Amino acid sequence: MPAHRxxxxxxxxxxxxxxxxxxxxxxxxxxxxxxxxxxxxAAIAVCAGLGYLLMSSTQGGSDTAAPSVAxxxxxxxxxxxxxxxxxxxxxxxxxxxxxPAGTAHRGEGLSLDLADYIDPSKPVPSTAEIxxxxxxxGIHSGIGAFNPPGTSPPMxxxxxxxxxxxxxxxxxxxxxxxxxxxxxxxxxxxxxxxFFDAAGRPIPIPENRxxxxxxxxxGLPGRRVDIPPSREGGGx
Amino acid sequence: MTIRSLKSPRVLCAAIALLLAPAAMxxxxxxxxxxxxxxxxxSTKYRVVAYGDSIYAGYNGSVFNAAQxxxxxxxxxYLSATWAADIETVRRAKSGAVASDVYQNKIVAERSxxxxxxxxVVTFExxxxxGLQARSAFKDQTGTCNYSGLNAAVNNCKTYVAASxxxxxxxxxxxxxxxxxxxxxxxxxxxxxVSSNCTDAATGQRVNMRTTFLPYIxxxxxxxxxxxxQKGFKCADSFAQxxxxxxxxxxxxxxxxxxxxxxxxxxxxAYVNRITVTLRPTLRDANxxxxxxSSSFDYIQSDDTHPTxxxxxxxxxxxxxxxxxxxxxxxxxxxxxSPIWNxxxxxxxxxxxxxxxxxxx
Numbered sequence: 001m002p003a004h005r006x007x008x009x010x011x012x013x014x015x016x017x018x019x020x021x022x023x024x025x026x027x028x029x030x031x032x033x034x035x036x037x038x039x040x041x042a043a044i045a046v047c048a049g050l051g052y053l054l055m056s057s058t059q060g061g062s063d064t065a066a067p068s069v070a071x072x073x074x075x076x077x078x079x080x081x082x083x084x085x086x087x088x089x090x091x092x093x094x095x096x097x098x099x100p101a102g103t104a105h106r107g108e109g110l111s112l113d114l115a116d117y118i119d120p121s122k123p124v125p126s127t128a129e130i131x132x133x134x135x136x137x138g139i140h141s142g143i144g145a146f147n148p149p150g151t152s153p154p155m156x157x158x159x160x161x162x163x164x165x166x167x168x169x170x171x172x173x174x175x176x177x178x179x180x181x182x183x184x185x186x187x188x189x190x191x192x193x194x195f196f197d198a199a200g201r202p203i204p205i206p207e208n209r210x211x212x213x214x215x216x217x218x219g220l221p222g223r224r225v226d227i228p229p230s231r232e233g234g235g236x
Numbered sequence: 237m238t239i240r241s242l243k244s245p246r247v248l249c250a251a252i253a254l255l256l257a258p259a260a261m262x263x264x265x266x267x268x269x270x271x272x273x274x275x276x277x278x279s280t281k282y283r284v285v286a287y288g289d290s291i292y293a294g295y296n297g298s299v300f301n302a303a304q305x306x307x308x309x310x311x312x313x314y315l316s317a318t319w320a321a322d323i324e325t326v327r328r329a330k331s332g333a334v335a336s337d338v339y340q341n342k343i344v345a346e347r348s349x350x351x352x353x354x355x356x357v358v359t360f361e362x363x364x365x366x367g368l369q370a371r372s373a374f375k376d377q378t379g380t381c382n383y384s385g386l387n388a389a390v391n392n393c394k395t396y397v398a399a400s401x402x403x404x405x406x407x408x409x410x411x412x413x414x415x416x417x418x419x420x421x422x423x424x425x426x427x428x429x430v431s432s433n434c435t436d437a438a439t440g441q442r443v444n445m446r447t448t449f450l451p452y453i454x455x456x457x458x459x460x461x462x463x464x465x466q467k468g469f470k471c472a473d474s475f476a477q478x479x480x481x482x483x484x485x486x487x488x489x490x491x492x493x494x495x496x497x498x499x500x501x502x503x504x505x506a507y508v509n510r511i512t513v514t515l516r517p518t519l520r521d522a523n524x525x526x527x528x529x530s531s532s533f534d535y536i537q538s539d540d541t542h543p544t545x546x547x548x549x550x551x552x553x554x555x556x557x558x559x560x561x562x563x564x565x566x567x568x569x570x571x572x573x574s575p576i577w578n579x580x581x582x583x584x585x586x587x588x589x590x591x592x593x594x595x596x597x
Contacts, residue, residue, distance in 0.1 A: 112264040112337060113330075114299070115554045124554060127299050134263055140376075142263025142332035145368040146290070149297035152427070152523065152540035166530055173524060175534040176544040176580060178297045191520070192485060192529055209524075231548075 112142065149178055157186030157210040159223045167217040169193040171209075177228060184225040187211040264332035267293035267302045268557030269550045271309050272324040273316045273564045281322040282597050284312045285350040285408075286329070287342045287360040287400075291418070293329035293552065294582065295542050301549035302329075303582060305565075307418065308359055310586020311593070313564050314574070315357070319597050322561075324354075334369065335362040335396035343400050350408040356597050358408050359589060360400055361418040361474075363393035363456050368423075368541070371449055374432070381434035381443060386452045393456045394463075401467040413594040416470040418585060419457040419498075421478035422450070423541040426521040450519075454511045461498035472588040473497045475511075478535055479519045481526035482578065492518040527578045535581035543581025 118124055125133070127149060134144035154175045161184070166172055171190045175183040188209045189195065195203040206212060213222060267290070272281065286292045286308035294306030305313075312323035328346045330337060343360060350358045370389035374381070397417065404415055428446040436443050453475070461471035473496070480492035488495065496515055498507060511519075520526065522535040537544055547565075551558035566574055577587040 114262045114265050117262045118554050127297050140372040141369050144263050145372050147539040147541055149539050153538045171530055171532050173532045178537045180547050
C-alpha cells in the first residue's frame with residue numbers, strides 16, 4: 001500500500017540510483033563488421049593521443065586566455081550564400097583576406113574536426129568505437145568526453161497503456177530511443193510515496209523504481225515493453 | 237649495424253604520428269543542419285541562426301546524422317505560427333566543442349549566417365563540454381582533490397559567453413529581434429551520486445561527485461543568464477526546465493521547474509545557494525522528468541548526456557551537413573504550447589526558447 005511522502009522532506013529520487021536494468025546496447029553493429037578500420041583508427045588514435053598529450057603539455061592552455069584580437073583574427077567565414085559578403089565584423093574581429101566559400105577551414109592550422117581525417121570511401125567506426133578509442137588513448141576531450149550510446153539504455157518494465165487506470169503511488173514513464181522512436185510507457189514507483197505491506201512494514205523499492213512483475217498492482221496487462229530496433233543501424 | 241623493424245610498435249606509432257600529426261587534435265565533429273519550416277500560404281522567410289555544440293547540433297550518438305527537430309528548429313516552428321511565415325533554422329554546431337571553440341570557430345568564423353538580412357533570431361549555447369571535460373578529469377583524480385580544473389571550466393565559460401554576446405551584438409544583422417542563450421542542464425545527475433577517488437584536502441575524506449559538481453554548473457548557469465541580462469540577451473533556463481518537476485513536489489507553493497529559474501538581478505551567491513541548498517531536494521535526474529506527479533518523460537538519450545527528440549534525423553556529421561525544408565508539424569499553439577512540448581528534451585528546450593519569441597518579425 002502506498003503512502004504519500006511528506007512533501008517537506010527530501011524526495012529519495014534526488015539521491016536515487018537511476019540504474020537501468022536493460023542490457024540493450026543500442027549500437028546494433030556486429031563486432032567484426034568494422035574490424036579493420038577500427039583497428040586502423042585505434043592505431044592512429046593511440047599514436048595521436050601521445051602526440052596530443054605532448055602538444056597539450058607544451059601549448060600552455062590557450063583556453064584559459066580571454067579572446068584577443070590576435071585570436072579572433074584567425075577567423076575565416078564558412079560562407080553563407082545568403083549573407084552580405086562585404087559586411088565586416090565589428091568589435092575585436094579582424095578578418096584575414098577573403099577565402100573562397102567552402103574552402104576556409106581545412107588545411108589551415110590544426111583542425112579539431114574528425115571529418116578532416118576520415119576517408120569517406122571506407123567504413124567508419126561507430127561513435128562508441130571512436131569514443132572508446134579516444135579514451136584508451138588518454139583523450140577525454142571533445143566527443144571523447146561523451147559517454148558512448150547505451151551507457152544508460154531505455155528501461156524495460158511492465159507496459160502501462162494509456163487506457164489502463166494508474167493506481168495511486170505509481171507513475172507512467174515514457175521513453176524514446178536515440179533515433180527518435182517512442183517506447184510504450186512503463187510502470188514505475190512514484191518517488192513521492194513510500195510503500196508498506198499488510199503488516200505496515202516498509203517494502204523496499206528497486207533502486208531504479210521500475211515495478212517488477214511480482215510487485216505489480218492488479219489490473220495491468222503484465223506484459224513487458226519491447227524496445228524498437230534502431231532505424232539507422234547506429235547511434236544506438 | 238642496428239636494424240629496427242617498422243613492426244616495432246614504438247617506431248610504428250612515431251611514423252603514424254608524424255604522418256598524421258593534425259589528427260592528434262581531431263576530437264570534435266561539425267554537425268551543421270539547416271531546416272526550413274515551409275508554411276503554406278506564404279513565401280516570406282525569416283531566419284533563426286543557432287550556434288553551439290552537440291546540444292544545438294541535435295547529436296544522437298551518430299557521427300553521420302543529427303536530430304531534425306533540435307531545440308532551435310523547434311523554436312522556429314513556434315515562430316512560423318506566430319509570424320505566419322516560413323522560418324529557416326540554421327544550426328551551426330560542433331559536437332564536443334568547448335566554449336572557446338564554439339566562439340571562435342562557429343560564432344566568429346561563421347558570422348555570415350547571422351548577418352543575412354532576413355535573420356531575426358540569434359541563439360547560442362556553450363560550456364557543456366567545458367563541464368564534461370572538467371568532470372571527467374576530476375573523476376580520474378587520485379590523492380588530494382584538485383579543484384582547479386573545475387574553476388577553470390567556469391572561468392572559461394564566463395569569458396566566452398560574454399565574448400560571444402559582445403560579438404553577436406556587434407556583428408549580427410541590425411534587424412535581429414531576439415538574441416537568446418540557453419544554459420545547461422545537469423546530465424548524469426544520478427550517475428554522479430558516488431564518491432570520488434581523490435580526497436578533499438580539508439576533510440581528508442572522499443567527496444560526493446554530484447555535491448561537488450553542482451555548484452560549478454550553477455555558477456556557469458548564473459553567469460549565462462546574468463550576462464544575458466546585462467548584454468541584451470534573453471536566457472532560456474534549461475537547467476530549471478529539465479531538472480525540476482512540473483508540479484510542486486516539496487509543498488513550497490511553487491512548481492518546481494518555475495522555482496528553479498534564474499531570477500533577474502539576484503546575486504551569484506543567492507542563486508547558487510538556492511539551487512544547491514534550498515531547492516536541492518527538488519532536483520531530479522532528467523532521465524525521469526516529471527510533468528505531473530504520475531507521468532514522467534525521459535529527456536536524456538542512452539548516453540546519459542544528450543537530449544531526446546521527436547521524429548527523424550537529417551544528414552549532419554562526418555560526411556557534411558545538409559539543408560532541407562518541409563511543412564510544420566503544428567501550425568498553431570494553444571496557449572503557446574506544442575502538444576509535445578514537455579515530452580522530449582529538445583522539445584522542452586525549444587519551447588523554453590520560444591517563450592521569448594517576438595510577436596512580430
